[in-house]
Amino acid sequence: MSALLPAEFADLEPFAAKWCLPTEPERYGTRLASTTEQMQVFYDAITPRLEDVLAYLEKLPYDALPDDATNLLCLLYSMIQASFPVEIWRQPKVPDTGATSFDCFVEPVP
Amino acid sequence: MPRFPKPPEGSWTEHYPELGTGPVSYEDSISPEYFEREKEAIFKRAWLNVGRVEQLPRVGSYFTKDIKAAHASIVVARDKAGEVRAFHNMCRHRGNKLVWTEDPKNESQGVCRQFTCKYHGWRYDLDGSLTFIQQEGEFFDVDRSQWGLAPVHCEVWAGFIFVNFSREPSQSLREFLGPMVTDLEGYPFERMTARFGYSTTVGANWKLFMDAFAEFYHAPVLHGNQSPEKYSKAAVQAGFEAPHYQIERPHRLVSTSGVRFWEMDADMIKPMEAMTRGGLFGPWDKAELGEMPKGLNPAKCDPWGLDSFQLFPNFVILIWSQGWYLTYHYWPTSHNTHVFEGNVYFLPATNVRDRISQEMSAVTFKEFALQDANTLEATQMMLETRYVDRFLLGDQEILCRHLHAEVRDWIDTYEGASR
Ligand code: FES
Ligand SMILES: [Fe+2]
Numbered sequence: 001m002s003a004l005l006p007a008e009f010a011d012l013e014p015f016a017a018k019w020c021l022p023t024e025p026e027r028y029g030t031r032l033a034s035t036t037e038q039m040q041v042f043y044d045a046i047t048p049r050l051e052d053v054l055a056y057l058e059k060l061p062y063d064a065l066p067d068d069a070t071n072l073l074c075l076l077y078s079m080i081q082a083s084f085p086v087e088i089w090r091q092p093k094v095p096d097t098g099a100t101s102f103d104c105f106v107e108p109v110p
Numbered sequence: 111m112p113r114f115p116k117p118p119e120g121s122w123t124e125h126y127p128e129l130g131t132g133p134v135s136y137e138d139s140i141s142p143e144y145f146e147r148e149k150e151a152i153f154k155r156a157w158l159n160v161g162r163v164e165q166l167p168r169v170g171s172y173f174t175k176d177i178k179a180a181h182a183s184i185v186v187a188r189d190k191a192g193e194v195r196a197f198h199n200m201c202r203h204r205g206n207k208l209v210w211t212e213d214p215k216n217e218s219q220g221v222c223r224q225f226t227c228k229y230h231g232w233r234y235d236l237d238g239s240l241t242f243i244q245q246e247g248e249f250f251d252v253d254r255s256q257w258g259l260a261p262v263h264c265e266v267w268a269g270f271i272f273v274n275f276s277r278e279p280s281q282s283l284r285e286f287l288g289p290m291v292t293d294l295e296g297y298p299f300e301r302m303t304a305r306f307g308y309s310t311t312v313g314a315n316w317k318l319f320m321d322a323f324a325e326f327y328h329a330p331v332l333h334g335n336q337s338p339e340k341y342s343k344a345a346v347q348a349g350f351e352a353p354h355y356q357i358e359r360p361h362r363l364v365s366t367s368g369v370r371f372w373e374m375d376a377d378m379i380k381p382m383e384a385m386t387r388g389g390l391f392g393p394w395d396k397a398e399l400g401e402m403p404k405g406l407n408p409a410k411c412d413p414w415g416l417d418s419f420q421l422f423p424n425f426v427i428l429i430w431s432q433g434w435y436l437t438y439h440y441w442p443t444s445h446n447t448h449v450f451e452g453n454v455y456f457l458p459a460t461n462v463r464d465r466i467s468q469e470m471s472a473v474t475f476k477e478f479a480l481q482d483a484n485t486l487e488a489t490q491m492m493l494e495t496r497y498v499d500r501f502l503l504g505d506q507e508i509l510c511r512h513l514h515a516e517v518r519d520w521i522d523t524y525e526g527a528s529r
Contacts, residue, residue: 079382080469088337093480097480097481100483102476105308106307107472108305
């Protein structure tokens with residue numbers, strides 16, 4: 001299978017298939033379907049690499065990112081999603097919100 | 111001892127004496143009959159925001175909008191002259207819904223050259239005029255110019271598209287908005303096209319959710335678990351006070367003071383906020399928007415956090431000091447349900463660092479809104495038991511008091527006039 005991410009970030013490749021998701025509903029849905037422990041592993045792997053990722057992406061034209069760079073950016077969006085349960089709640093959904101949902105129907109691309 | 115000076119009367123609420131300071135009832139939020147009265151007196155009479163001009167980027171762009179509270183379904187389009195127009199989304203032949211895709215119960219959007227009815231093929235120009243009747247010769251003395259789409263009053267202010275369902279609106283849109291709102295002209299809404307839109311159906315009366323965003327008294331408590339414990343504790347300890355409230359009927363405004371997260375100790379903020387330089391208050395690195403209009407932060411609060419302009423009846427424009435803004439719409443669907451739509455607008459990012467600050471800010475907004483929405487269902491449920499119907503409001507909840515009073519006043523005025 002070909003890599004989703006640039007070669008420099010082969011260490012993040014194990015998370016790519018699950019978390020390189022282009023839309024918020026996909027990322028949020030994956031968060032709700034994951035355990036805090038799974039997200040902790042992802043968080044622990046990606047946060048120390050954040051500065052390298054940003055430095056890499058900054059060298060590319062922002063309005064014409066190649067596919068593997070766009071995947072990398074989506075991985076950062078997923079990192080943000082995963083940070084909420086990992087850093088504070090220790091559960092996938094914000095506490096005390098029962099069946100409430102708030103569906104994202106439009107977002108900037110990329 | 112208040113952190114911010116209050117008006118000479120001693121409180122914000124007493125500064126507007128017609129509001130009173132006594133307990134209130136929420137019968138207006140649990141009664142199907144009251145909702146019927148709101149429809150007639152308010153949603154069929156006030157100017158209602160249905161979107162922004164950026165949603166109609168070119169000639170022929172359109173979107174449809176179902177507004178249950180006005181018992182209306184409209185199509186909004188940009189005509190060949192570039193004007194934004196609104197029509198009842200109904201064919202003049204036998205009343206079929208004119209513009210829809212797949213399911214007529216769903217809203218739709220797109221671009222077209224003209225509107226063609228799916229039933230017998232009558233066609234309408236983008237300005238609503240009837241241009242084609244299938245087998246016209248079979249009809250009797252038809253003057254096509256008399257059978258265009260039924261127009262809806264539609265006016266644009268600062269790129270916000272408003273409609274009005276009364277036969278003849280008693281005020282122009284500008285008059286309705288008044289200076290407190292129109293003094294926002296010049297804010298670069300049109301440049302802030304990076305949009306995150308969210309929507310949900312809430313099991314609560316529309317006014318109760320407006321109340322939840324009309325006061326920040328709840329924020330340190332309800333949203334306590336959104337922040338590290340040390341910050342939450344400090345926030346509850348401090349409580350919430352707004353430096354400025356303003357009511358210019360029928361609209362209202364609250365300004366808040368700012369928080370400089372980027373100057374705080376690491377144990378007061380979430381690691382991801384520091385990593386992305388973004389959070390509830392928006393990107394830490396302020397977007398440069400140029401000179402701000404005089405209507406923004408009218409009391410010149412410093413530090414200043416945000417202005418929440420609450421436009422009657424169901425529309426909020428919330429502008430953050432960090433150079434981004436939100437809109438809220440509350441579309442009632444019954445006395446105890448409504449569709450809530452929240453939109454987050456930024457300047458389009460030009461680099462990845464700005465983009466992830468925006469992402470963090472938008473995601474944080476959603477997490478807070480989820481908590482606000484869920485609490486509302488808990489409130490509605492209990493109010494409907496009707497065992498208690500007198501409730502207290504503090505001075506920081508003055509805008510909740512005003513919304514319910516304003517609604518009551520519109521109903522009284524309308525029903526008084528038609529009696
Ligand atoms: S109802 Fe539209 S053409 Fe007949
Ligand atoms: Fe809230």
